[in-house]
Amino acid sequence: MRTGEFDAVVVGGGVTGLTVALRLAGAGMRVAVIERDLLGAGATTHNHGVLHSGALYVRWHPEIVRDCADGRTAFVASFPDCLSGVETCWYIGTSATVDVYRPLWERHGIAARRVEQAQLGEVLADPDGVAGHAVAESVIDSHALICELAARAAAAGVELIVGADATEIVTADGRVRGVTTTTVALDAPRVVVCAGIGTRPLLQRSGSRVVTELTSRLETMMAFPGTLATAVIGLEFGWPFLAPSVTGRAVLASRYGAPQRFVRGEADWPVPAAEIAALIGDLGTRLCPGVLDLDAGVAWVGVKTEHPTGSDQWGTSPNYAVVDHRVRDGITGWWTVLPGKMTLALHASRAVATAITGTQGNLTLPAPGRSAPRSVESLVAVTPWTAHEEVDAA
Numbered sequence: 001m002r003t004g005e006f007d008a009v010v011v012g013g014g015v016t017g018l019t020v021a022l023r024l025a026g027a028g029m030r031v032a033v034i035e036r037d038l039l040g041a042g043a044t045t046h047n048h049g050v051l052h053s054g055a056l057y058v059r060w061h062p063e064i065v066r067d068c069a070d071g072r073t074a075f076v077a078s079f080p081d082c083l084s085g086v087e088t089c090w091y092i093g094t095s096a097t098v099d100v101y102r103p104l105w106e107r108h109g110i111a112a113r114r115v116e117q118a119q120l121g122e123v124l125a126d127p128d129g130v131a132g133h134a135v136a137e138s139v140i141d142s143h144a145l146i147c148e149l150a151a152r153a154a155a156a157g158v159e160l161i162v163g164a165d166a167t168e169i170v171t172a173d174g175r176v177r178g179v180t181t182t183t184v185a186l187d188a189p190r191v192v193v194c195a196g197i198g199t200r201p202l203l204q205r206s207g208s209r210v211v212t213e214l215t216s217r218l219e220t221m222m223a224f225p226g227t228l229a230t231a232v233i234g235l236e237f238g239w240p241f242l243a244p245s246v247t248g249r250a251v252l253a254s255r256y257g258a259p260q261r262f263v264r265g266e267a268d269w270p271v272p273a274a275e276i277a278a279l280i281g282d283l284g285t286r287l288c289p290g291v292l293d294l295d296a297g298v299a300w301v302g303v304k305t306e307h308p309t310g311s312d313q314w315g316t317s318p319n320y321a322v323v324d325h326r327v328r329d330g331i332t333g334w335w336t337v338l339p340g341k342m343t344l345a346l347h348a349s350r351a352v353a354t355a356i357t358g359t360q361g362n363l364t365l366p367a368p369g370r371s372a373p374r375s376v377e378s379l380v381a382v383t384p385w386t387a388h389e390e391v392d393a394a
Contacts, residue, residue, distance in 0.1 A: 005187045006032045009179050011166045012194035013039035016345045018149035023353035025156040036165035040146035041381035042196040046302045048243035048252050051075050051138040052343045058104035064319050065108045071343040074363040082144040084246040089137040093235035098131040141246035150376040152368045169206040176333035193336040197303045208329050216305040217260040220275040223385030226251045226292035250385050271299040300384040307338050320348035
């Protein structure tokens with residue numbers, strides 16, 4: 001089946017794809033978003049939801065600290081109704097490690113308040129030898145965020161097409177002509193690929209040489225019934241990364257700096273039992289009894305896809321990337337966007353919108369001018385920890 005013509009087609013319905021679509025629609029373009037699953041079904045609804053201040057990156061990735069701070073501010077201003085009540089994050093580590101971070105936070109203008117040992121003792125089973133500092137950070141409800149973005153996109157006239165897996169970027173005579181999918185074909189002179197882990201196979205099927213430069217890695221994550229008043233991030237490799245869900249009835253957990261498997265394509269990746277056991281064991285050792293119900297956890301795999309032009313010693317590159325395929329493949333009208341992390345999605349979407357329209361807009365997205373013409377929640381994926389929220393609310 002063939003649809004009408006569009007000015008631009010965005011492949012991928014996560015936070016980056018939807019913000020790209022909104023920016024292009026705001027510039028007067030007729031835009032379609034195609035998503036192989038439900039909106040937000042990939043990395044967007046599978047992460048902690050932490051909007052980073054940049055404090056985590058001052059040591060190993062100082063180049064993104066300023067953008068993280070600006071990105072957090074822009075998200076808070078753009079989506080105030082999607083935020084949880086969490087406004088701080090404790091960064092914990094050995095005294096020696098925290099002493100390394102403190103001057104770096106000061107250098108980057110990040111205010112960090114010392115967490116008293118008694119406070120640490122309310123969360124940590126053994127706070128002796130652990131130092132902690134509280135930094136202003138935010139947690140966003142990723143499901144609510146996608147619902148809001150989809151509603152704004154629908155109100156702006158964006159065509160939202162779910163259950164359509166892009167099979168190829170159609171080109172001819174050095175220009176983009178559209179996109180074919182498993183259900184429809186769309187004609188457009190501009191295509192923006194924001195497909196997360198689906199980016200690599202789509203670029204491979206479409207003949208792009210950029211495909212060899214992309215990396216995807218898997219992170220084991222879990223959610224447990226429990227409550228925390230603040231996010232907690234360990235600065236030692238293997239220590240917990242904890243974030244309260246927006247309802248406050250579950251806590252999302254992973255291990256900072258834990259080994260991550262690099263993969264090349266899409267799949268229903270299983271969660272290794274050894275990684276689940278390691279995470280539960282570490283939480284059981286480090287946290288006070290009763291903070292989390294460790295017998296009732298659910299596990300899933302989060303995926304990050306990057307274009308590591310300047311990767312670190314672990315092969316990761318958390319910065320955003322915008323690839324112009326006119327430069328790389330000689331094809332005009334084709335861009336690939338990878339946000340690096342959700343905090344930088346507004347930067348990534350603004351960068352590609354600027355490349356397409358020639359005009360740089362604000363980092364903050366404007367408030368919607370009118371209400372959405374229809375409900376979009378049925379188009380949006382649920383989070384992996386939704387079962388905990390529903391059971392606790394019953």
